Amino acid sequence: MHSKLPVQLFIYRCCMTGKKIVWVMIVVAAAVVIVLLLRAHWLRSISVHRSITIEGAVIQRDADTKNELPIAGVAIAASDGVKSATTQSEASGYFKLVLQRGVLSGKPVMVSFRHASYEPLDLNVQTARLEAQNELYVAAMVPIPAKTLARPRRPEKVVSNVRVRYTTNSRTETNVGSAVKTFQVINKGNVPCNHQSPCSPDGKWKASVESASLDAGADNTFDNVRASCIAGPCPFTRIDSNEFIHGGRNIRVSALNWSDTATFLMEAEVYHTAINSNVRELYPVIFGRTLNFTLPPTQEGVSLEAEIDGLPMVFPLGPEPNLSWAICNVRTGPDKERTTVYRCELKPDYQF
Numbered sequence: 001m002h003s004k005l006p007v008q009l010f011i012y013r014c015c016m017t018g019k020k021i022v023w024v025m026i027v028v029a030a031a032v033v034i035v036l037l038l039r040a041h042w043l044r045s046i047s048v049h050r051s052i053t054i055e056g057a058v059i060q061r062d063a064d065t066k067n068e069l070p071i072a073g074v075a076i077a078a079s080d081g082v083k084s085a086t087t088q089s090e091a092s093g094y095f096k097l098v099l100q101r102g103v104l105s106g107k108p109v110m111v112s113f114r115h116a117s118y119e120p121l122d123l124n125v126q127t128a129r130l131e132a133q134n135e136l137y138v139a140a141m142v143p144i145p146a147k148t149l150a151r152p153r154r155p156e157k158v159v160s161n162v163r164v165r166y167t168t169n170s171r172t173e174t175n176v177g178s179a180v181k182t183f184q185v186i187n188k189g190n191v192p193c194n195h196q197s198p199c200s201p202d203g204k205w206k207a208s209v210e211s212a213s214l215d216a217g218a219d220n221t222f223d224n225v226r227a228s229c230i231a232g233p234c235p236f237t238r239i240d241s242n243e244f245i246h247g248g249r250n251i252r253v254s255a256l257n258w259s260d261t262a263t264f265l266m267e268a269e270v271y272h273t274a275i276n277s278n279v280r281e282l283y284p285v286i287f288g289r290t291l292n293f294t295l296p297p298t299q300e301g302v303s304l305e306a307e308i309d310g311l312p313m314v315f316p317l318g319p320e321p322n323l324s325w326a327i328c329n330v331r332t333g334p335d336k337e338r339t340t341v342y343r344c345e346l347k348p349d350y351q352f
Contacts, residue, residue: 054078054125055096056137058089058113066287069343071141072329075114078125080107091331092341113139156351159325162291162306164282164342165314166299173271179222181266182230183212189233189259200258201238207258212266216249222268227253232262239264289346291326297338304344317342325350 058076059068070093077086078097089095099109113121118141125137187208193199198207216222225244229237236259244251244266253266277300284293295302302317308325321328321344328344346352 052078052099052109052125053096054099054109054111054137055094056139057093058095058139058141059093060118061140061142064288067290068140069290069345071115071118072331073115074118074139074141076111077114078109078111080109091329111137111139113141115141118143154349156349157309157325158307159346159350159352160307160310161312162284162286162304162352164284164293164295164302165279165305166295166302167277167279168296168298169300170276170278171273172276173221173273175269176220176272177270179214179216179268179270181212181214182263183210183253183255183266184261184263185210185237185255185257186261187257187259189236198256200236200256205236205258207256209254209256211252211254212264213250213252214266214268216251216270219273221247221249221271221273222251223247223271225251225253225266225268227255227264227266229255229262230265232257233259234262237262237264244268284342284344286352289352291344291352293342295340295342297340299340302342 058071058074060071062068070089070091072089072091072093074089074093074095075086076089076095076097077084078099079085080099083100085097085099087095087097097111108124111123111125113123121139121141123137123139185208187206189205191206193203193206195203196206198209199205200207214222222244225247227239227241227244229239236257238256240254240256244253247268251266251268253264255262255264282293284291286292304315304317304323306313306315306325315323317323317328317330319330321330321342323344324347326344326346328342331341332338
């Protein structure tokens with residue numbers, strides 16, 4: 001009896017050791033899974049930052065901030081020596097580059113700005129190891145002075161008394177009269193309906209339905225439409241207003257009568273719709289050799305009126321304005337009103 005006891009204790013200890021080993025293996029496996037998940041999340045976070053976004057604006061360098069004009073059409077390129085991206089500045093000078101990088105090593109990205117009328121400009125965009133700095137970059141380019149030609153210098157022509165002229169269209173409605181019409185709904189009262197439509201609203205009495213319509217004519221509309229019962233047993237009538245409540249060129253009035261004959265009156269005011277063109281004028285703002293002005297989105301027929309050496313002239317401005325004395329560009333503002341922004345810079349041999 002006593003000889004079997006050590007054997008039982010040995011078997012019990014072996015079983016306990018086996019359970020501990022299983023639990024240790026489970027804990028180790030769980031830890032490995034957690035480490036792998038954390039590593040995958042870390043790699044995903046790195047991959048998110050592998051694309052670098054560089055945005056900003058290109059302007060003309062000038063000591064007077066009022067003359068720091070936006071520059072359009074600037075060729076912009078970004079490179080880290082391996083990957084590259086290119087774009088052009090918009091009319092407002094805005095640009096945006098997205099550079100895809102395999103590994104963010106922390107090396108700077110070289111951004112170059114090139115334009116035929118301006119000196120070359122290069123910027124270094126510093127990047128951290130895992131992401132780029134979140135900044136707005138302003139590239140101020142130095143204009144190239146115009147070459148002096150070996151020819152007799154002519155006096156500059158004077159551009160003066162510059163005005164902007166445009167039209168806006170507005171819709172007007174004028175009351176030009178009223179319309180009146182009567183109609184009857186003939187019926188005989190106290191006749192049971194017997195489920196033969198039309199009937200009274202409670203389904204008890206036989207009823208009749210009649211309608212009348214009006215046409216306001218071309219470019220005219222009805223407004224303030226009214227309809228009412230004016231003669232007969234009016235308490236036993238009902239008018240359907242769905243066809244005239246909103247007015248319009250054509251209106252229709254329907255009436256239900258479940259008693260003796262009743263008379264109805266419909267009235268409305270007539271409005272004539274017209275499109276009016278209003279001529280507007282404004283004076284542009286002039287900074288140095290550049291004039292600026294903005295117009296509402298409803299503008300039409302834009303033109304510049306100016307005097308060239310005292311001679312009055314009119315210069316229409318189309319979608320791509322081209323003037324003999326200035327270079328103009330047009331862009332749409334970012335505001336909700338979508339205003340149009342004009343900027344014109346004098347050509348050589350002209351002055352304000």
